[in-house]
Amino acid sequence: MNNMIELAKQQVKETIMNALGRLVAEGKIEAVPLPAFNVERPADVSHGDFSCNAAMASAKALRNNPRAIGQMIADAAVLDGTVFEKIEVAGPGFLNFFISPLWFNETVGEVISSGSDYGKTELGKGKRVLVEFVSANPTGPMHIGNARGGALGDSLSSVLQFAGYEVEREFYVNDAGNQIEKFGKSLSIRYMQIADGNKSDVIASYGDDDVCRKIFEDEENFPMPEDVYKGVDIIEHAYNFYKINGDKFVNADEESRKSALVEYALPLNIDGLEKDLAKYRIVYDTWFRESSLHKSGAVKQIVDMLTDKGQTYEKDGAIWFKASDFGDDQDRVLVRANGIPTYFVPDIAYHYNKLVTRGFDKAIDILGADHHGYIARMKAALTALGVDASKLDIVIMQMVMLVRNGETVKLSKRSGKAITLSTLLDEVPIDAARFFFNLRDPNTHLEFDLELAIEESSNNPVFYVQYAHARICSILRRMEEEGTGYSNIPVSELNFNHPAELALIRHIAALPNCINEAAKDYNPSKIxxxxxxxxxxxHKFYDNCKIKGEEENILQSRLSLCVATKTVFKNLLDLLKVDAPEKM
Known part of the structure; x- marks a missing residue:
């Protein structure tokens, strides 16, 4: 596939270099080394389709004023065989190149011939990338931040694939450590509350979280401490476990009871995460369990490796990593005085597994705004282990604020009620959720308007885009029904003159570059x-360029442009996993 923008830029450079060569051969300029110059696309097309600063960049070396150099280059330039029809010298010496009609024709032809592949690039050819995103705590349902992370991570993965990378999507399951201990403790207390006094009949109304709160807030025998999970999901798990096991675990020791409850509830939670994400159109290549790192000995191995390299020391009975020697703001505890590793160690082992054991060229993590400090310490650990830390990139994602009727939607911590991914998708179409969560740069705060997301008007960006695609389908369908449907005429016969046509084609031509920029910046909001x-x-083209009733050449040219535009809409909506409706 051809990138029409880059092909034109290359022709600008070749045209200028050839012109300079002629000027040297004719003795009009000196044969001296010349500095590099830039080729840009002006915001105002009246200044040309491409602008070059070669004359200004060469002024010092050629000991002449830029304007004069620019005019010499323009006079010596040969445009035959290029996509340009003229060059103008502007301002202090800018060389402005104007594209010929042939380029517009070939761009439309390129889109139509490439079809579903149009826009794909080879930026990442031969490089393997692992994108880890969401990785929600399996002790509860996914919250609204996970919803943004899911749309962002999945769409970024698609962008990278479109840019030629070999991409794998991964969910890291935190099924070990403090949060699982806390999960078990929470379940155990709820189970004992339910079993206490045989309240199971009363608990049958657990679906109403307000009832749950009233039942358990004043519980005297088994109060809920601050360091536990108080969501309704914990009550549901405990109650369902009680229905299966009754009082069997009431007299069991605490550890046995917690273990049994976790063994019951955790797989259900993980299965729920997988189902919710599948509903959200996210399917992972791998669900990687933290527990596997402990079982394989990889966690202990990391401590041993850092110790063998002289990067640890003992203090107050704990083992510390000399993180400050590698750019972190302080040293970090690896193993507590009680012999239990901190959460940092399995995280190091996990990233070592990504980049060394599995050999990915790049590991990308999508993390919340509270993980800024995580970047320096993880890169420090990788560097200490002899791993190229530049292979790890972390995308920081800012908070989401839900808005309804112009007011922030409040979440009740007291009752454990929150808007989860599942409940959001019950209220907002999946298309809108995925599109809205990618409307802003990941590192900016996002205001999600719940009403706008379901509004069927041009104010709703996803509706506006989908409507444009449906409108094109309607035009093509209607023209076909009337016997003047699209026919794939030769590129040389296409005819585009109206400014609205040319502006649309210029934008279509920019897609491969947009894909590359989005991939380089890890930013699907560019899409x-x-x-x-x-x-x-x-829509401007539609309002200004009539199709029906035009002479055949104009009619077919404009239908060709409709087909090309429809192709671009479909390719990018598919990339975002947003529907491209043919009727609305």
Missing amino acids: TKYLCDLAQLF
Whole structure:
């Protein structure tokens, strides 16, 4: 596939270098080394489709004023065989290149011939990337931040695949450590509350979290301490466990009871996460369990490796990592005085597994805003282990604020009620959720308007984009029914002259570069912005360029442009896993 923008840029450079060569051969300029120059796309197309600063960059070496150098280059330039029709010298010496009609024709032809592959690039060819995202705590349902992380991570993975990378999606299951201990403790207390006084008949109304709160808030025998999970999901698990086992674990020791409850509830939670994410159109290549790192000895191995390299020391009975020697702001505890590793050690082992054991060229983590400090310590650990820390990139994702009727939606911590991914998708279409969560740069706060997300108007960006795609389908369908449908005429016969046509084609041509920028910046919001701009440009084209009743050449050219635009909409909506409806 051809990148029409980059091909044109390359021709600009070749045209200028050839012109400079002629000027040297004719003795009009000196044969001296010249500095590099830039080729840009001006915001205002009246200044040309491409602008080059070669004359200004060469002024000092050629000992002449830029304007004069620019005019010499323009006079010596040969445009035959290029996609340009003229060069103008502007301002202090800018060389402005204007594209010929042939380029617009070939761009439309390129899109139509490439079809579903249009926009794909080879930026990451031969490179393996692992994208880890969501990795929600399996002790409870996914919250609204996980919803943003899911849409972001999955769409970023698709962008990277479109840019030529070999991508795998991974969910890291935190099924070991303090949070599992806390999970077991929470379940155990709820189980004992339910069993106490045989209240199971009363608990049958557990679906109403307010009833649950009233039942358990004043519980005297088994009070809920602060360091436990108080969500309704914990009550549901404990109650369902009680229905199966009755009082069997009432007199068991605490550890046995917790273990049995975790063994029952944790797989249900993980299965629930997988089902909720599948509903959200996210399917992972791997569900990687933290517990596997402990069982394999990989966690202990990390401590041993750092110790063997002289990067640890003992203090107050604990083993510390000399993180400050590798750019972190302080040293970090690896193993507590009681012999239990901190959460940092399995995290190091996990990233070592990604980059060394499995050999990925790049590991990308999508993490919440509270993980800024995590970056330096993890890169410090990898460096200490002899791993190239630049292979780890961490995308920090800011908070989401839900808004309804112009007011922030409040979440009740007291009752354990929150808007989860599942409940969000019951209220908001999946298309809207995935699109809205990718409307902003990951590192900016996102205001999610619940009403706007379901509004069927041009104010709703996903509706606006989908409507543009449906409108094109309607045009093509209607013209086909009337006997003047699209026919794939030769590129040389296409005819585009109207400014609205040319603006739309210029935008279509920019897609491969947009894909590369989104991949380099780890920012799928560049894709949603591109789609919104594409919709706006198409609607302007539709309003200004009549199709029905035009002479055959104009009619087929404009239908060809419709087909090309429809292809771009479909490719990018598919990339975001958002539907591209043919009727609305």
